[in-house]
Amino acid sequence: MNKNKIILVTGHAGFIGSHLARKLLDLGYRVVGIDNYNDFYSPEIKAANVDAFRNHPNFKEYKLDILDRPGLECCFAASRPEIVIHLAARAGVRPSLTNPQLYRKVNVTGTKNLLELAKKYKVKQFIFASSSSVYGNQTKTPFSEANVLARPVSPYAETKLAAENLCKQSRLPVTILRFFTVYGPNGRPDMAPYLFTKAILNNQPIIRYGDGSTKRDYTYIDDIVSGIIAAIQRPFKFEVINLGNNHPVSLNDFIKTIEIITGKTAKIIEKPRHLADVPLTFADINKAQRLLAWRPKTDLKTGLEQFIDSYLKSAK
Numbered sequence: 496m497n498k499n500k501i502i503l504v505t506g507h508a509g510f511i512g513s514h515l516a517r518k519l520l521d522l523g524y525r526v527v528g529i530d531n532y533n534d535f536y537s538p539e540i541k542a543a544n545v546d547a548f549r550n551h552p553n554f555k556e557y558k559l560d561i562l563d564r565p566g567l568e569c570c571f572a573a574s575r576p577e578i579v580i581h582l583a584a585r586a587g588v589r590p591s592l593t594n595p596q597l598y599r600k601v602n603v604t605g606t607k608n609l610l611e612l613a614k615k616y617k618v619k620q621f622i623f624a625s626s627s628s629v630y631g632n633q634t635k636t637p638f639s640e641a642n643v644l645a646r647p648v649s650p651y652a653e654t655k656l657a658a659e660n661l662c663k664q665s666r667l668p669v670t671i672l673r674f675f676t677v678y679g680p681n682g683r684p685d686m687a688p689y690l691f692t693k694a695i696l697n698n699q700p701i702i703r704y705g706d707g708s709t710k711r712d713y714t715y716i717d718d719i720v721s722g723i724i725a726a727i728q729r730p731f732k733f734e735v736i737n738l739g740n741n742h743p744v745s746l747n748d749f750i751k752t753i754e755i756i757t758g759k760t761a762k763i764i765e766k767p768r769h770l771a772d773v774p775l776t777f778a779d780i781n782k783a784q785r786l787l788a789w790r791p792k793t794d795l796k797t798g799l800e801q802f803i804d805s806y807l808k809s810a811k
Contacts, residue, residue: 501525502727503576503618505561505609506583508532510683511624511674513544514716515580515723516554522724525553527574529567531560535586536684544681561605571616578727579613580622581606587685588628588649588771595650602654603661610665620730621667622723625659627675627712627739627776628652637779640673640735649771663733670726675739675778679716679798680805687746688799691753692806695761705768707747712739712776715793715801725787739778740791752796756803 502519506512507528519526528545532538548554555574559566561583585591585601606623613621629652630638631645647653662669678688694701722738744752750761783789793801 499525500578501527501574501576502578502580503527503529503570503574504580504582505529507556508541508545509582510544510681511677511716511719512582513541513547513681514679515582515720517548518720518724520548520551520553523553526555527570527576528554528556529559529561529570529583530556532558535590540684561608562600564608567608567612571612575616576618578620578622579609579618580624580723580727581609582624584624584655586651586683588651589769591649591651591654592771598650598654599657602651603657606658607661610661610667613667614665619668620727621662621665621669622726623658623662623669623671625671625673625735626652626655627673627737627778628773629656629659629673630773630776632773633775636775637741637777638737639779640737640782648773659735668730669733670731671735672722672726673735673737673778674719675712675714675737675776677714677716677719679802682716682802687749688802689806691750691761692757692803695753695757695759698759698762700762700764701750703746703750703763703765704772705746706765707750708745708774709768709772710743710745710775710777711749712741712743712778713749713795713798714738714740714778714791715798718791718793722783722787722789725789729787731786734786736783736786737778737780738783738789739776739780740793740795741778741780742794743775743777744795749795752799753803756796756800
C-alpha cells in the first residue's frame, strides 16, 4: 500500500529520526534520509543508529547539511518526496545559550530552505518537529496548543517558535508536532536518562540542578513515533499538535525510578537551577486524541526499563 510513497526524513541518523526511519521502512514506505552527522554528539553513535537499516532496499541516504541549499535542491530533484518530516535541528536548551547564532542559522534558515523546496517540488505534506520549549514559563496547565505562548527562555526555544511561524506562513499543508522530553533506547548521550544511568551504574555522582522539584512530561520514543505515523496518515491544511505523556514527573522521582531499576543509589551533587530550565512541562493531549486518535501507551518505569536494558546491552 505504501511502497510508492516517498518520505524525506531530515535528521534520520539522530535519536528520533533513526527510530522513525526504521519504522517507516517496516511499514513499506520508501525513505530518503538527510543528515550531516555533525559533532554535537559522536557521529559514530549516529552511524550505529543507521546501521540497522542502512542496506534496506527502500532507503537512500544523503549526507547533507540543511543549510546546503544546492545540495538540498539536488536531493529534492532526484527523490521527489511526497512527504517531508523535518526533524533535523541543532538540539538542546542549555547549549543554545553559548552559540545562539548557530541555532538560529540551522533551525530557522535550514527550515526555510526545506519549506521553499517543498513548495517548489509540490510536496503534499510537511511535518515539522517542534518542542515543548516554545511554551516557556506557562502558568496555565496542562499546556494547550491554544495557550498564548510566553516569551521563550532560551535561543533554542526562540528558533523553534520562529520555525513554526515560517511553517504557518508557507501555506503548505503543515502539521507541527510539539514533542515533550523524548527518551528511550539509543537516546542522546547529553540527556538526563543517559547521563544519570551511566553515572549511577558506575557509582559516579550525578548533577541535579535545583532541589529536584522541576517536572518534565517524559515521553517514550515509541509513542512519539506512533504519533508521527498517525500524522502522516491524517494530513491537515495546518495544525499544531502536542505529543506528550500527559503525566509530568519530578526530577527526584525520575532519579528514584532509575535507582529502583538499577538497584543502585544515586550520589547527588546539587547545583542552582539553570536559568534556561522551566519548572514544568505538561502536555494537553486532547487535540492529539481527537485529530490523530493518538495517546501514549508507555509509563515512565516501563520506558526507563527499556532504555536501561538497551544501555546495558550496548555497554557490553
